Amino acid sequence: MERLEIPQKSIYRISLYSRCLERLEANGHEMVSSAALAAAAGVKSSQLRRDLAYFGAFGTRGRGYPVQALRLAIHEGLGRAKLQPVIMVGAGNLGRALLRYDGFKKEGYDILAAFDSDSEKLSEKSIPVPLFPSEEIASFARQHHVKMAILCVPAAHAQEAVNVLVEAGIQGVLNFSPAVLQVPADVTVNNVDLALELENLSYFVRK
Amino acid sequence: MERLEIPQKSIYRISLYSRCLERLEANGHEMVSSAALAAAAGVKSSQLRRDLAYFGAFGTRGRGYPVQALRLAIHEGLGRAKLQPVIMVGAGNLGRALLRYDGFKKEGYDILAAFDSDSEKLSEKSIPVPLFPSEEIASFARQHHVKMAILCVPAAHAQEAVNVLVEAGIQGVLNFSPAVLQVPADVTVNNVDLALELENLSYFVRK
C-alpha cells in the first residue's frame, strides 16, 4: 500500500478517527462498529470503512473493529512522528499568540524556537521560547533536525520567508499568513487563513 | 442567481480573488485577465472564470476584467457584512491568544466580548475585551445583534457551548475546539483544528 496515494482528505479524517478511538479506549470500549465510530467522527460509515481500507483490513465481519488495535494500526499507518520539533517563523501578534497556546505541545509538537526579522522584538519578554533573528533559521533547523515550521509573517514577506524555510530543509509548513505560497513539490503547505474563515462564515449568516 | 447554490469552496476562492483585486487596485491596475488573477490566487484560469460566473458576466472578451468594478461586484455578490460583531466563547489559552491577535479587526470583524464559565478567569487582566460569565451569552448576543461566534472551549464542553450559541441566535461559528459539533441546518460551523493540521503535515514529512 503506497502511502502517498492516500488522499489528503482521508488523512485528515483518519486522524479524526484516531482521536475518537483514544476517547473510546479511555472509556473502556474494546470493540466499535464502523457505524458508531463514523457517527462520533461525523461521517458516513461507508466512508469510514473506505478510509480505513487504505491501511488494510482490521475489522472482523459481524463484530466491528478492536479499538486499541485499530488505533495502533492508524498510528503505525500514518507513520506519525510524535514529539516532532517545530519552529515558529514570525513573532508578531499572531505568532506570539500561538506561542502561548499550549495545545500544540499537548499533541506532541514541540515549538523549539521563534524567529523574527525585527530585532526590536528580540528583547520581547513575554514569549515562552527563545527568539532569534531570521538569519539563524537555516543553521538552527539543520542542527535540531527540524522538518516543520509554523509561518506567521505579514503577507508581504511570506514568500521570501518560505523560500528561506525550503532552503533550510523544512518539508512541512503550517501557513497562517494570508498569502498564496509557491513551493517545490516535495514541500507541503497547509494554509490556515483566519480572516478568510470569518469572511466565509459571514456569507452564510443572514443579514 | 440563488446565493445558496454557490459551492462553499467557490466562496472561499472568491474571497481570495477579492483580496488579490484589492492589491491590484492599490497598485494602480485598472484591468486584469483571468490568467493573471488566477495566477495570483494560485488557481487555474478556467476555474476562476467559472467561479466568477456565479455572479454574472463582468469581463470584456479580449480585454479582461475591470479591477475595481469586479472587486465591488464580489463584495456585493458575497453580501459581506463588514464590521460584523463577533463574540469569543472560551477564554483559555487559545481564546486569549486569539483575542490578542489584531488580524480580525483589520478585516472588519470586531470581537465585542469574551465569555467563560470559569469565574476565576473573570479577574484576568491581560484581555483587550470585556469578559463575562457564560450565562450572559444569550442576552448579550441578542442585545448587540451578534450573529457570529468564535468557539475556543475544551473539546468536552464544545457541544454544550454550541447549544447555548444556537439558542442565542448565533448563525455562524468558527470552531477551534477539537470536537465534532451537531447543529441545526441553518447554522454554519467552520472548523479550524490546529492540532489536526500539524498532524496532517507530519504525515507528509519524510522521517
Next chain:
DNA sequence: TAGATTGTTAATCGATTAACAATC
C-alpha cells in the same frame, strides 16, 4: 481585421455513497 480573452459547454477527474457478497 487580427489577436486576445471571456463565458460556457462538455469531458474528465476524483471523491462519496449505496449496496451487497463475504464471513464472523
Next chain:
DNA sequence: TAGATTGTTAATCGATTAACAATC
C-alpha cells in the same frame, strides 16, 4: 444457523479542467 457488520464494488455525485465559439 441467524444476525450483524465488514470489505469492496459499482453507481452517483460534484468539482475541475480543457476546449472553443462568441465577441471585444
